[in-house]
Amino acid sequence: MEATTSLPPVISSNNLVEQDPGSDSLFRASSFPSGSSDQRWRRRTSSLLARPTRQKSFGREVGHAAAETYLITGLSFKLLSYLGVGYRWITRLFSLVLYAMFLLPGFLQVGFCYFFSSHVHRSIVYGDRPRNRYKAWGSLLGLQLAERDIIVASIDYRNFPQGTISDMVDDISQGISYVCNNVVEFGGDPNKIYLMGQSAGAHISACALLQQAVKESSGDGISWSVSQIRAYFGLSGGYNLLKLVDHFHGRGLYRSVFLSIMEGEKSLKHFSPEIIAQSPGLHNAVPLLPHFVLFHGTSDYSIPSNESITFADTLRKAGARAELILYNGKTHTDLFLQDPLRGGKDELFDYVVTFIHSDDKEALASDAMASPRRRFVPEILLRLAREVSPF
Template identity: 30%
Template sequence: MIRQFIKTLFGSLSALTLTACSPVTLLNAMVPESAYQHRSDLVYGEYDRLKLDVYQPAHSVDSQKPATVIFFYGGGWEAGEKADYKFVAEALTSQGMIVVIPDYRVFPEAVFPEFIEDAAQAVAWTRQHIAEFGGDPEQLFIAGHSAGAHIAAMLSVNPHYLQQAGLETEQLRGMIGLAGPYDFLPLTSPTLKQIFGDDASQWQSQPVNFVGEDHPPTLLLVGNNDRTVLPRNSYRFAEKLKQYGNDVELIELSNYGHVAMVAKLAKPLRGDGALLAPIVSFVELHRH
């Protein structure tokens, strides 16, 4: 999905490169590496895919230890590679944050809720080890795009998953969701039905069904031109969070489609920073 979007944007430029060079590789090659130091393929669980990358800012922006953002990529719960999201890491490390990008099991290797459980393990690993990278384990944020936003939301509103990993949701400083599916029943896709199980149990996969009081602060970003994950997912989730008195902010970005809601974090596509700026402001507001 993100590869196709970037291929469209950079079609003429890609034609000048070797055919083996994918559009995402090309985009990441245009992202400056001076903003971060990088450690890759750190093992956080027992399955082959359970590895993560840590990006440290090259330069501190203030005297505090940096906040850490754990970013879960999208891909319909059946695709995705952490290496494709170096541009996300550059965007956030350039603002002084540490960024952790985990791989997690996807369909058909895993079905719901196994990828949520993987994500919880990644958060637990980060809390245990982030001080080794100059971070503060008390300053953890989770974030995600599309299916990754769904994963982050489930960790935020359903304490079961973090508790399994020895954590509590109160140990998160906030959740950032970009174009996330939070209230997406009924399912029509045969693949999604395999991923999320029979009709009687699918309700358990919906973040909106677990909203109560005292969730971590939440930032929801949505593109009003998104036809893949309809904006109503974010509107309904925000409304439910507000109904229970939670701290939630929803920002709508005009003319942003689904993949633009992550691709426009990349420096070559960032423009005026309309997507990055509210993320930075949210982290700064809640990192105390």
């Protein structure tokens, strides 16, 4: 770290498919080792990305959860009106229920930490639009990175039918702006921010990053700078929508619904990072881009690993720094759910932490001595979940 009072923040946006609900507002999970007085001061005073306020009472949290449940229920019925009755999505919904049941022991533990840990600051308001609030994916990542003294902000965006793709990209960009402009108040370094997204979150955050780079290189007014992002981590992302329309249709996300989310067929190329990276308008923006690291499992049937392979190749041809890491036999959710819930050694997690701490010898030494991550779910349940996974 460049200053002892700064910690590197990670912005995370995570979703499995575009229409699934995503993580809520900004999420703070941080823990600090006992040691210097400065570190103890940070433990007492830091609350990520929100000015210090009194934690909401449990009653208010319950009321908030009830209101969100009502909102999501209404949106779900609206979504059903788009989907109609179809064999593919009904069978996948049934598989999803079984999948969640097998992983429930882990979800309950993570949920308890999320709602009751003093290191988590919930329901931070940013932007001027309501968002779906679902934090499970970001909570698991945040709690585990927090153990390595990394601040995590989990950004939410409106999901279909509450919003379409341009709304989603705008929401993510507003969230990144909030982080860049406020993180210094809570022990973070505004020039050492890392952007991470999984699945739809990887796609949307890549769109936001590339669009911001084009705007910045053109001299347009901006509220955050791409230069503040040290690296982009994309997990199991889809980066060329033109190639994915038929693939998603075959898996139950029907073409008509997908095109409604993406604002029509003509908009597909405008929200495809791979195509944006080939456009002449990106030429002047390439020097602004951070290091791209793309992760993908070779047994990912939700979004084929070729999406990351071709996007990494396209970025390199455009002159950007891009790295591709493939995990043999890993599925769409192995990297982000089953492996973290399994505990112990996790190659992807270790890579991300080492990358973030690469210029901090003290942090690297501490990482080398860190205890193995604990298991959340018995192995038998993880294997069963993998067998029934709709992803």
